[in-house]
Amino acid sequence: MKILQKGVLERAKRASLVSQEKLQVHDGLTRDRIQLLDLWIRPALSGRGRKVSGTLVAHVNGFQYTVSKSEKVDIMFGNIKHAFFQPAERDMITLLHFHLYNEIMVGKKKTRDVQFYIEVMDAVDSIGLKRRSVWDPDEIEEEQRERARRREINRQFEPFVRRVDSIWTKPRFNQHALQFETPLQKLGFNGVHGRTTCFIAPSPSCLVQLIDAPFLVTSLREVDIVCLERVALGQKSFDMVFVFHDYTRDVVRIEVIPMTDLDKIKDWLNDCSLKYYESKLNLNWRKVLKTMMNDQESETNDRWEFLNPDASDSGSESSETEDDQYEPSDLETGSESNDEGSDDESVVISGDDDGGLDEDDGGESWDEMERKAKDADAEMGSESDSEDERQRRREKAKAKSRHPSGAPQKRQRLN
Incomplete structure (x- = not known):
């Protein structure tokens, strides 16, 4: 029952895939092929107890990765959205990575990212290494072997990348605008x-x-x-x-x-x-x-x-x-100048009509208020005056307040 369910699921996955063009195989000699040997693939092909390396070949309109006659993965140039070449610098693998527009089947997995790589050093060897001393002869020799292997693997990938880039520059593939990026x-x-x-x-x-x-x-x-x-x-x-x-x-x-x-x-x-x-x-x-x-x-x-x-x-x-x-x-x-003019006008008019303090209204005239102010100043005197002088000024001011018209009225009465 489980085997039947897996088969149904796999057929459903394949049915949802976008159909790809057919791969055009290169008919030239084997030595003229653009290929890389002993590559592993991710995601891994299922159905095997251990990883088995395969060969990646660039054909007329796409790549084909082959492990055996029955296990093949085709990647068409027209389905590649981004291509990357990452040499072994920080990490222990050198890889080619393809990010696709549409998903494809790799074994029984549906994926949009397919990667081919070589490990610079096996995981077992890298774990077994123990950093003892910088000056340890065995340690120095192991580091030298590691650097030499990195250079060797990177040199294997570089001609492949250059030749594929030259294919992608042809007018047939200009619309894809493909190039390996690092x-x-x-x-x-x-x-x-x-x-x-x-x-x-x-x-x-x-x-x-x-x-x-x-x-x-x-x-x-x-x-x-x-x-x-x-x-x-x-x-x-x-x-x-x-x-x-x-x-x-x-x-x-x-x-x-x-x-x-x-x-x-x-x-x-x-x-x-x-x-x-x-x-x-x-x-x-x-x-x-x-x-x-x-x-x-x-x-x-x-x-x-x-x-x-x-x-x-x-x-x-x-x-x-x-x-x-x-x-x-x-x-x-x-408008501001007009407003200012109107304000001045209103001041003048209000002074003539309503704002003035006329004697008819029972208010004091301007002359009377000015005289009172002078009298107040005279009464206070200056700070340098003595107290007697200030007292005489107060009495004189009181006398004037009793007779507002002053001495001329007395002369009129005497006459």
């Missing part, structure tokens, strides 16, 4: 993608991790924005999220990146012309993308501005700057 190890960084920490490095058009499964191949031309999360003082690591132009796709998240790599990653993003934002928290990207899909009216350039922590501050600063630099137009200047 990840830039100097720009790489450590991060968690999948289950474990791994070394991730950019290539000219992608960000890749090709050593540990699951593999990471992120095409930069499909990325809309990048969000750097958990970027705050006191944090030792941060996360990086890639959001694609197609909002129906899940984001790609790389976690626990050392904070020491932040500036290097920002420089790389700027060099790639990728717009990035910083966030102190992790966002719920499923809800964010759902909101973006529903909000089709917002402009593409401004729809991500809510991720900018300085957006509100910059808005207030710009408003303040506008107020500082505000200059009234001619029309506004004219």
